[in-house]
Amino acid sequence: MNNRFFTIIKGGKANHRRGIINTPNGVINTPVFMPVGTLGPVKTTTPAELRSLGAEIILNNTYHLYLRPGVEIIQNAGGLHKFTSWDGPILTDSGGFQFYSLGALRKITDEGISFQSHIDGSKHFFSPETVIDIQSAFGSDIVMPLDVCLSSPSDYQSTRRAGNLTVDWVERSIKRFNSIDTTSQQSALFGIVQGGTYSDLRREYAQRLSEHDLPGYSIGGLAVGEDKELMWEMVAITNEILPKDKPRYLMGVGTPADIIRAVALGIDMFDCVMPTRNARNGTVFTHSGRLVIKGAKFARDNNPIEEDCNCLACRRFSRSYIRHLLNVNEILGLRLTTIHNLYFYLNLMREIRESIENDSFPEFMSGFLSQFEENC
C-alpha cells in the first residue's frame, strides 16, 4: 500500500476497474457505494451497524448540516466525525443539488447562490469559497465544489452558462482549498463536470477540469429526468476524457442496475438515497427485483425478505412480521427494511469488486441484470 489517493489494483482493457482510495480516516475499496446521511446518520442506523453492513464511506449533506445544527456546533464538537461518531471517511456534497431542488427559493449569480432556508425561510448566501470553508470546518475527507445543477431537458445556452460557471467555481474552489488545507489534513477536493446532455459541453468541461490534476472527478447533472440511453452516452463521453488514474464519481446514481452498468463504463463511486428512502416507503430490493413488503400478500409469509440473504433482517425476521411493523408504524420496521436495502447495495458492490478481481465482471453483470430486471 502506498500513500497515493487512488490506486487501481485491477484494471485492464475494459473500462471497469478495482481500486483503493486513501483518506485521512481510512481506506475505501472501489467501486464503492456511499450511503447518504443527510443530517448526520444514514437514516435509522448507527455507525456500528453501517460498518457491519460493509459501508466504508458515507455522504453527508453540507446544505442540510449548515442549516441544522449549524457549522459552529459541528466545529465545537471537533468536526463531523466526532459529532456523528462515524469514524470512517466522509464525503460532503456542496449543496449544488439541494439548490437545484429549492427552485424558486434560490438565485444564482456569478458570485454564488442566494437562497432561503426550506425550514424557516431565512436568507443565506453560499459562494464557492463559503462552501469550501464549511467543509473544511466539518473535516470532510472528500470535498465537493459548489456547482450549478439544471433540470433536464435544459436548452444549450442555459446548460453552457451553468457549465461554464461551474468550471469557474471549481477553479475558485481550488484556490480557496489550497489556501486553507494543511498537508496533515490531506482531504481531497474533486472537480464536478456538468454539461447536461450535450456531448460537446461534457467533453469541454471534462477537458478543462482534467487540466487541474484534481484527485478525483464527479459527473453531475445526470439522472435528473433525461433518457437513460442519453445518460449512459454522457457518462461514456465524459469518462473517455477524464484521466484514467483518477476516481470517477457518478453523483446521485442510482438503481442496482444503473450502478452495475456505470461500473462497466468505468465509474468508481456512487451515492443514492434509493436504498434508504425505498426502505422507509416499504419497498425492498431482492435479486429478483423489488418487493412492496406492505402488501397484503405478505401477511402470512413467514419467509425472510430474501432467501439466503445474510443481513440481520433476513436472518431473524419474516416478511409477515416486517409487514406488520410497517403497517403499525413501528420504527423497527423501518430499521429492518433499511438494513436489508443497504446490505443489498453494499453486498452488490462487494460482488462487483470480487468479480473484477476474478476477471468475471461481464458474466456477473449479465447474470445479475437478467435476474433483477426481468422482475422489475
Place this chain on the structure above:
Amino acid sequence: MNNRFFTIIKGGKANHRRGIINTPNGVINTPVFMPVGTLGPVKTTTPAELRSLGAEIILNNTYHLYLRPGVEIIQNAGGLHKFTSWDGPILTDSGGFQFYSLGALRKITDEGISFQSHIDGSKHFFSPETVIDIQSAFGSDIVMPLDVCLSSPSDYQSTRRAGNLTVDWVERSIKRFNSIDTTSQQSALFGIVQGGTYSDLRREYAQRLSEHDLPGYSIGGLAVGEDKELMWEMVAITNEILPKDKPRYLMGVGTPADIIRAVALGIDMFDCVMPTRNARNGTVFTHSGRLVIKGAKFARDNNPIEEDCNCLACRRFSRSYIRHLLNVNEILGLRLTTIHNLYFYLNLMREIRESIENDSFPEFMSGFLSQFEENC
C-alpha cells in the same frame, strides 16, 4: 436450580427479596423490570439489543396484537416468540387496562367486555375465556386474566362491583386455562388483585385469590391517579396477605423511585412504558434526575447523557448530537434515548438485585433516592 416457578434465593425479615422465575423460555431474575412491547417490539429496538441491555422478559399487549396483526397471523407464525423473534420469556397482559383507557368505547357486563376498536371502530367482545384462548395461541409464558380497571377515585360500590367481577373472572380464567394448558407448555396464569384504594377490599380480594394457589399475583388498579401514599398503603396491605412464596407484580409501575420503594415493600415484577415513552419525548433518566435533552442548553454539550453510563448511547454519542437528532426528527435520536432509558431502568434493577444479595438494599435505596429525587 430446581423446576419451581418461583424460588426466593435471598430473603429475610425485611420485605424485599431476590428471586428466580422459571419459564418455558428462560429464567428471570427478580426484582425484574419488563420493558413494554405493545405491538411486538419494545419500541425502536431489536431483540438482540434488548438482550444486550439486560432485559430478561418483555411484556406484549394482548388487546393491541389481537387487533393488529390479529391472532391468526401470530398463530400462523408459530406464536409470538417466533413472530417477533424475541426468544426469551413473554408476559402478555389481558387488555383490562386498555379497556379502561377506551372509556366510552367499551361496555362491561358480567359476561365480559364489548368494545370498539380504537383503530377502525369495529366491534369486538372479550370474555375471560377469550382472553385465555388468545394468550394460549400467542404462546405467552406468563398469562394475565381479564380484569376490570377503574379510574381513581372511584366510589366504594363501583370498586366493589369491579373487584368482585375481577375475582369471578379470574376463577373463570383458571378453569379455561386448566382445560387447555398442557404440561409441556408450562405457562403460568397469574391472579390480579383489584380493590382500588379501599383496604378492606384489597384484603378481601388478596385473600380470595390466594386460596387458588396461583403461581403469581398481580396488583392492579394502582398508579392511576391516586395519591402516592395511598398507593404504598394498598401495596403494603395486599402484600401482607398474598403468599410470601409467590412473585408479586405491581402492574404499570413506575418511576425509578417508585420501583425501588415497591421493592422495599416486597414487589418482584414491574412493567412501565415510562422509559420508552419518555425517550421518544426527549426526556432521559440520570442518577441525578431527568434531563429534557432537546433543551437549547445542550446544543454545545459534548458530554454523554450521563457520565460513567455504559450504554451504547453514552459510550458513543454526545448530548449535542442526540439533541440535534431529536430536533431534526432523525430516528437514531429516538433509538439512542430509548437505549439509554432502558439501560437506566435495567441497570437499576441489577443494582437492586446486587444490593439485596449483599445485604445492602436499604443503604442502596436511600443513596439512590436522595440523589435522584433531589433533582427531580
